Amino acid sequence: MSNLRVITGKAKGHPLRMVPGNITRPITDRVKESLFNIIAADIQNATMLDMFAGTGSVGIEALSRGAQFVRFVDRHNAAIKTIRANLESTGLSDRADVLRRDAFAVLEQDVDRAFDYIYIAPPQYKEIWKRALKAIDAHLEWLREYAWVIVQIDPLEYEEMMLKNLREFEKRRYGSTLLVFYIIPP
Numbered sequence: 001m002s003n004l005r006v007i008t009g010k011a012k013g014h015p016l017r018m019v020p021g022n023i024t025r026p027i028t029d030r031v032k033e034s035l036f037n038i039i040a041a042d043i044q045n046a047t048m049l050d051m052f053a054g055t056g057s058v059g060i061e062a063l064s065r066g067a068q069f070v071r072f073v074d075r076h077n078a079a080i081k082t083i084r085a086n087l088e089s090t091g092l093s094d095r096a097d098v099l100r101r102d103a104f105a106v107l108e109q110d111v112d113r114a115f116d117y118i119y120i121a122p123p124q125y126k127e128i129w130k131r132a133l134k135a136i137d138a139h140l141e142w143l144r145e146y147a148w149v150i151v152q153i154d155p156l157e158y159e160e161m162m163l164k165n166l167r168e169f170e171k172r173r174y175g176s177t178l179l180v181f182y183i184i185p186p
Helices: 029-043 057-064 077-090 103-108 128-138
Strands: 047-051 069-074 096-100 115-120 143-153 167-174 177-183
Touching (some): 029 115, 057 077, 057 115, 069 077, 103 128
Parallel strands (some): 047 069
Antiparallel strands (some): 143 177
16 A cells, blocks of 8 residues: 555645554555544544554544544554654644553553544454454443444454444445444443
8 A cells, every 4th residue: 555644634645654564454545534534523622542553544644633632552663663753744743642562451451541432453354353342342441421432344354243331333344444333322
């Protein structure tokens, strides 16, 4: 994939670096634009936890569109360096926190902040998305009231999940990418 960029907002059109190698699968502009068309009305002043952040493209797009704060989590050093470089070059570092940690270790730690959105885009075909979703379902303190958990997976990975607290309320397919949306029902 080439020409990874910020689509709109403060850093509109700004190119983003790719993570060297093949440890990430960056979101396409089409999927990212569709995602932000869905959450656009609520991203202003929102907080996001970008799990398995890779290039940081989703969280950086959120910041560019007015999110108050984004925490990026990835365990790969190359991804962390890329996220930090992308934040620095877009001028959005001041509203971000970048953690080089295992996502599951982060989800098991004491909660220091609740989020409006948690974005999960883990390595494919390893059922990591299900493990992450179950961890969040068991630790709802990571979520603010009316928060959304959004999972990005290959459609072939999808299966309906029976969770204690979270409920799927929408899924959207864009070619070989599926976005699945979860909330805590009222």
